[in-house]
Amino acid sequence: MAEKRVTLPIAGMHCVNCAANIQRNVGNLNGVSKIEVNFAVEQALIAFDPQKIALDNIISKIDELGFKVLKSGESEIERQEEIRNQTRKFVTGAIFALPLFFLSMARDFGLTGSWSHASWVNWLFFLLATPVQFYTGWDYYVGAFKSLKSKSANMDVLIASGSSVAYFYSIAIILFLLFSDYSTSNQHLYHVYFETSALIITLIKLGKLLEARTKGKTGAAIKKLMALQPNSANIIDGYGTSSQCEREVAISELCIDNIILIRPGERFPVDGIIIEGSSTVDESMLTGESIPIDKKIGDKVVSGTVNGHGLLKFRATHVGKDTALAQIIRLVEEAQGSKAPIQDLADSVAAIFVPSVIAIAFITFGIWWVTTGEFVLSMIRMVAVLVIACPCALGLATPTAIMAGTGKGAENGILFKRSEALEKAAKLKTIVLDKTGTITMGKPIVKDIILLNALDEFKQNSSKELLSEDELLIYAASVEKGSEHPIGKAIVNFAIEKRLALYEPVDFKAHAGMGVEATINEIRLRFGKPDWFDQEILFNQELFKANSLKSQELDLIELISNLQNKGRTVMVMATESAILGIISVADAIKPQSSQAIKELHNEEIKVVMLTGDNLNTAIAIANEVGIDKNNIVAQVKPEQKADKIRELKKEDGLIGMVGDGINDAPALAIADVGFAIGTGTDIAIEAGDIILSGGNLIGIPKAIGISRETLKTIRQNLFLAFIYNIVLIPIAAGVLAPFEIFPNFLRQLHPILAAVAMAASSISVVTNSLRLYRTKK
Numbered sequence: 159m160a161e162k163r164v165t166l167p168i169a170g171m172h173c174v175n176c177a178a179n180i181q182r183n184v185g186n187l188n189g190v191s192k193i194e195v196n197f198a199v200e201q202a203l204i205a206f207d208p209q210k211i212a213l214d215n216i217i218s219k220i221d222e223l224g225f226k227v228l229k230s231g232e233s234e235i236e237r238q239e240e241i242r243n244q245t246r247k248f249v250t251g252a253i254f255a256l257p258l259f260f261l262s263m264a265r266d267f268g269l270t271g272s273w274s275h276a277s278w279v280n281w282l283f284f285l286l287a288t289p290v291q292f293y294t295g296w297d298y299y300v301g302a303f304k305s306l307k308s309k310s311a312n313m314d315v316l317i318a319s320g321s322s323v324a325y326f327y328s329i330a331i332i333l334f335l336l337f338s339d340y341s342t343s344n345q346h347l348y349h350v351y352f353e354t355s356a357l358i359i360t361l362i363k364l365g366k367l368l369e370a371r372t373k374g375k376t377g378a379a380i381k382k383l384m385a386l387q388p389n390s391a392n393i394i395d396g397y398g399t400s401s402q403c404e405r406e407v408a409i410s411e412l413c414i415d416n417i418i419l420i421r422p423g424e425r426f427p428v429d430g431i432i433i434e435g436s437s438t439v440d441e442s443m444l445t446g447e448s449i450p451i452d453k454k455i456g457d458k459v460v461s462g463t464v465n466g467h468g469l470l471k472f473r474a475t476h477v478g479k480d481t482a483l484a485q486i487i488r489l490v491e492e493a494q495g496s497k498a499p500i501q502d503l504a505d506s507v508a509a510i511f512v513p514s515v516i517a518i519a520f521i522t523f524g525i526w527w528v529t530t531g532e533f534v535l536s537m538i539r540m541v542a543v544l545v546i547a548c549p550c551a552l553g554l555a556t557p558t559a560i561m562a563g564t565g566k567g568a569e570n571g572i573l574f575k576r577s578e579a580l581e582k583a584a585k586l587k588t589i590v591l592d593k594t595g596t597i598t599m600g601k602p603i604v605k606d607i608i609l610l611n612a613l614d615e616f617k618q619n620s621s622k623e624l625l626s627e628d629e630l631l632i633y634a635a636s637v638e639k640g641s642e643h644p645i646g647k648a649i650v651n652f653a654i655e656k657r658l659a660l661y662e663p664v665d666f667k668a669h670a671g672m673g674v675e676a677t678i679n680e681i682r683l684r685f686g687k688p689d690w691f692d693q694e695i696l697f698n699q700e701l702f703k704a705n706s707l708k709s710q711e712l713d714l715i716e717l718i719s720n721l722q723n724k725g726r727t728v729m730v731m732a733t734e735s736a737i738l739g740i741i742s743v744a745d746a747i748k749p750q751s752s753q754a755i756k757e758l759h760n761e762e763i764k765v766v767m768l769t770g771d772n773l774n775t776a777i778a779i780a781n782e783v784g785i786d787k788n789n790i791v792a793q794v795k796p797e798q799k800a801d802k803i804r805e806l807k808k809e810d811g812l813i814g815m816v817g818d819g820i821n822d823a824p825a826l827a828i829a830d831v832g833f834a835i836g837t838g839t840d841i842a843i844e845a846g847d848i849i850l851s852g853g854n855l856i857g858i859p860k861a862i863g864i865s866r867e868t869l870k871t872i873r874q875n876l877f878l879a880f881i882y883n884i885v886l887i888p889i890a891a892g893v894l895a896p897f898e899i900f901p902n903f904l905r906q907l908h909p910i911l912a913a914v915a916m917a918a919s920s921i922s923v924v925t926n927s928l929r930l931y932r933t934k935k
Contacts (some may be wrong), residue, residue, distance in 0.1 A: 168826075171225060172312060172550075174511075175310060179223060179312065183219060190211060196494070224307070254287070263354075267626045284350075295363075298317045320909065321354075321359050361914055372921060372924040386462035392419045414477055435471060438468070493575055494564050500556060504555055511547070511549045519541075545912040546887060548667040551878065563868030571851045573848065573849040579847030593770075597783055603746075661678045670795055673690050684730075728772075728775075729814045767924055768799060800828045817832070836853060
C-alpha cells in the first residue's frame with residue numbers, strides 16, 4: 159500500500175515548543191515517515207504507512223501528549239471558541255488584577271493611610287490575586303504539566319514558574335506575618351508581590367488573545383476561498399423531459415451529472431460544462447484577472463466563480479473535494495502548513511530555548527543573591543528573566559509570513575504548493591520559458607499552404623501537374639489525425655473548418671520532436687520539420703523547385719528560411735523520396751508575455767527561451783517579446799528539455815522553469831522552482847512548485863515579487879525575535895544595574911514590564927507579517 163499523507167488540525171498548542179513536542183513524539187512512531195507541525199497554522203502534515211500504523215493510533219498519541227485533533231470543519235469553530243474562552247479569562251483577570259495593582263502601587267508610594275499596612279490588606283491582595291492565578295492562569299499550569307510530563311519544556315513552564323514564584327513567595331510572607339510579631343521598622347522585608355503575579359498572567363493573557371486574533375487574520379485567504387462556495391444549488395430533475403422540475407439542494411448533496419441552474423450574479427457551486435445558455439463569468443478568484451470571460455455551450459465552468467448576465471444550465475463534472483476550488487484551498491493549506499528551510503534556525507534555537515532560559519534565571523538568582531545578599535531583589539530579577547523570554551516570537555516569525563505570502567499569492571491566481579518554493583523563488587536569477595503554450599497561446603493556426611511539383615504517384619489519379627491547396631491540406635490533416643501535437647491538431651481543425659473530407663491514416667507513427675508518418679491511399683506519407691528529411695532529397699533544386707516560385711528565383715531553402723524568419727513553424731509534406739509541399743503555422747503571442755518579460759528584466763532576472771522550433775523561428779518570437787537572441791535554446795526535443803535545464807543550472811545557479819505542467823513535467827521537476835501554467839480548471843497540475851492559474855506569464859514577476867517580500871518579512875521577523883531575546887533577557891538579568899546612565903526601570907526591570915514586553919514581541923511579529931497583504935506585488 160502506498161504512503162498516505164494527511165493534514166490534522168490540532169488545538170491546544172501554546173507555543174513553538176508544543177509543536178516541537180508533537181513533532182518529536184509522533185515522528186518517532188514506527189510507520190510515520192515525515193511530520194511537519196506548524197504552530198502558526200495549528201496543524202500537522204503527516205506522511206505514514208497505513209500497513210505499519212493506523213491513523214487512529216497517531217491521533218491517540220497526539221491526544222496522549224495533551225493536545226486535541228480536530229475533525230474536518232472544526233478548526234474555525236475551535237479558534238472562535240478559544241478566542242471567547244481567552245477573552246473571558248482575560249476580562250476576569252483584569253477585573254481582579256487592576257484594583258490589586260492600583261491598591262498596591264498606592265501603598266508603595268504612600269498615597270494611602272496607615273491602614274494600608276494592616277495585615278488584612280495583604281489578605282485582600284491574596285483574595286484578589288488567587289482567581290487570576292488559578293482561573294486566568296490555569297491554562298499555563300495545565301500546559302506546563304503536560305509539557306514536563308512528555309519530558310520537554312514550553313512557554314507555559316516559564317509563565318507558570320515565573321508567576322508562581324511571586325505568588326507563593328507572597329503567601330509565604332503573609333503566613334510568616336500571621337505567626338510572628340509584625341515589625342513596622344522592617345516592613346520592607348514583608349512586601350508581598352501578588353500584584354506582580356496577577357499582572358504577569360493578565361498581561362500575557364491579553365497578549366495571547368491579541369496574538370490569536372491577529373494570527374487569525376493571516377489565514378484570511380483560506381476564509382475568503384471557503385466563502386466563495388455557496389451553501390446550496392438549484393438542480394433540474396428530469397432535464398429534457400416533460401416532467402422536469404427545479405429544486406434547491408445543499409452543496410453536499412450534489413452529484414456528478416446533476417444539471418444545475420445558475421441565474422445572473424450567482425456563484426457556480428461545483429465544476430461543470432455548460433449545456434444551455436451563454437454568459438460572461440468572473441473568474442478573478444482563480445486567475446487574478448478582473449475581466450469576465452465569455453462562456454457558451456461546451457465551455458467549462460469552475461466552482462466559486464460568478465455568473466454574469468446570462469441564465470445558464472450546466473452539467474456537474476467535479477463535486478466535493480474534487481472541484482477546482484477545493485483543490486485550491488487544499489494547496490494553500492498545505493503550503494501554509496509546510497515549513498520553509500529558513501525556519502530551521504528558529505526551530506533549532508527554540509528546541510533549547512526554554513531549558514536555557516530556566517538555567518539563566520537560576521544563575522541570575524544565584525549571582526545576585528551571592529553578591530548582594532538580598533533575596534527579594536534576586537527573586538525579582540529571576541522572575542523577570544522567566545517572564546520576558548519569548549519562544550513564541552521565534553516560532554511565529556516564519557509561518558505567519560508564509561501564511562500571509564501564500565494568501566496574497568492565492569488572491570492573485572498564484573498557488574504556492576510548498577513554502578520551500580516560495581523561499582527559493584525569491585532567490586531566482588534565471589527564468590526559463592517554454593515557448594509553446596507559455597509565451598504563446600499554444601493554439602497555432604495555419605498561415606501558408608505552398609504547393610511544389612506534383613509527384614508521379616499522384617499524377618496517376620490527377621490530370622493536374624500540382625495538387626490544389628485543399629488536396630495538400632487533406633493529405634496533411636489525414637496524416638495528423640492520429641497526432642496529439644498542437645500543430646497537428648491545428649491543421650486537422652483547419653481542414654474540418656473548411657469541411658474537407660479526411661482519409662483514415664493507416665500504420666500511424668509519431669517521431670518525437672520531428673513529425674509523423676502514415677499510409678494514405680496506399681502511399682506512405684511523412685509530415686514534419688525540414689530537419690527530419692534527407693537533406694539531399696529535400697534541397698535537390700533540379701527535381702523539386704516549385705513551379706510557383708520560379709518567377710521569384712526562390713529555392714526551397716530560401717522559402718523555408720523566409721517563413722521561419724517571420725516566426726512561423728514550417729512543416730514539409732513528402733513521400734519517402736519526394737516533396738509534395740509545405741504548410742506553415744504560427745502561434746499567437748499571449749497579450750501579457752512582453753510585459754512580464756520586461757518586468758523580469760527590470761528585476762535583473764535573466765530570461766531564457768526553450769523551444770523545439772528552429773533558431774530562426776525562435777529569434778522571431780524572441781524579438782517580439784524582448785528576449786535576447788543569445789538566451790535562446792532552440793531545436794530541443796521534449797525528452798531533451800530536462801537535460802538542458804541541468805546544463806543551465808550549472809551555468810546560472812538557481813533556475814526557474816515555466817511550462818504547461820504536462821509536457822514539461824520532467825523539466826519542471828529538475829528546475830529549482832517549477833512554474834506550471836494553468837487555466838482555471840487545471841489546478842490539479844502535479845508537476846511544478848508554483849501554479850499560475852491565470853494562464854499567463856504576468857504571474858511570474860508577481861510570484862517572485864511576493865516571494866521576495868515574504869522572505870524580507872521573515873528576515874525582519876527573525877531579527878525582531880532574536881534581537882528581542884538577545885537584548886532583553888540580559889537586561890532582565892540585571893546587566894545594566896551598575897550603569898547609572900540608564901534609567902532605573904531598565905537597571906531593574908520589573909516583571910510586570912517584562913510581561914508587557916513579552917506580549918508585545920509576538921504581536922509585533924504577527925502584525926509585521928500582515929503587512930504582506932498590503933504589498934502591491
